[in-house]
Amino acid sequence: MLLKAASAISSLTTQGDNLRPLFSSGSCQGSQNSGVVRVSTRKNRPGIVVSASKGANDRPLTGVIFEPFEEVKKELSLVPTTLQVSLARQKFTGDCEAAINEQINVEYNVSYVYHALFAYFDRDNVALKGLAKFFKESSLEEREHAEKLMEYQNKRGGKVKLQSIVMPLSEFDHAEKGDALHAMELALSLEKLTNEKLLNLQSVAVRNNDVQLVDFVESQYLSEQVEAIKKIAEYVAQLRRVGKGHGVWHFDQMLLHEGEEVVA
Incomplete structure (x- = not known):
């Protein structure tokens, strides 16, 4: 390609009166920075101008959106240096932390x-083994729910604070029912109450713009709670x-x- 261009230049430069060379300082523009090859003709006289250069990629980028080494400086300044403060905590409010601890208490109760x-x-004078099995499994499930909340609390950098549990009744016989x-x-009433408490936890997460906590409550608890209510209602x-x-x-x-x- 360049040989053909050179041949064309040679033939065209012989067609003038004074045979002046076309590669003048004015015709070779930006030879160090243009990074392109341009072929053009001059007005009123034939000729070709070829301009090529290397180093076109040496120019600095402009309009950078994300500069990690600059932006991380702010995050580095927020990393705690004391042993009592969580290193993992990020955008996790005290309201969300307290609401999770309340829900842990609900699940344990x-x-x-x-x-x-x-x-x-399970008593010998009641001896309804199916109901005993059902409520034992239900108790274990609620405890697992509490433990899952405790693990999530630690994952977000909060502190689990277990609260008092109310002593339940020991007699459940009813004269009419x-x-x-x-x-x-x-x-059934307890499952509905638990669902109401979970919805309250979800609303606290929404108010505090904690998208991750909203997703956790909705994906891990709410659907399962609706299923449990339907089953016990039947x-x-x-x-x-x-x-x-x-x-x-x-x-x-x-x-x-x-x-x-x-x-x-």
């Missing part, structure tokens, strides 16, 4: 009530149909063998 229900139905229906209605409806008699034993057997594989 509900777990405690369910454990008391397990102990009641019987113990099974009364206990299941109590469980149990209440079934127990209201069977009354306090022999039907309670059949309902208890259903809970006892729930999840077991049926062998044909």
Whole structure:
């Protein structure tokens, strides 16, 4: 390509009166910075101007959006130097931290009530093993919910502060409803109350613009809570149909063998 251009220059420069060279200081513009090859003709006389250079990439960039070494200086100044302060904490308000600790207490209290229900139905003079199994599993599930919140609290750099737990009742027999229906209605009320507390935790996260906490509550708790409410509501409806008699034993057997594989 350059040989052809040189040949063209040679032929064109012989067509003038005084055969002046076209590579003058004015015709070779920006030879150190242009970084391009330009071919053009001069007005009123034939000719070709070729301008090429290296070093076009040496110019500094302009309009940089993200400068990590500059912006990280602010973050470095915020890194705690004392052992008592979390290093991981970032954009995690005290309101969110306190709300999580409150929810931990809610989960432990509900777990405690369910454990008391397990102990009641496991008595020899009550002997409803299916209900005992159901409430023991429910107690364990609520405890796991509390532990998951504790792990999340530590992950965000908060401090877990366990609070007092209220002593639950030990007797659950009801003169009109019987113990099974009364206990299941109590469980339904507790699940709804827990859901209300979770919604309050979610609203605290929204008010504090804590998107991560909102996602955690919605993905880990709210859907599961709705499912639990629906399931226990069906149990209440079934127990209201069977009354306090022999039907309670059949309902208890259903809970006892729930999840077991049926062998044909």
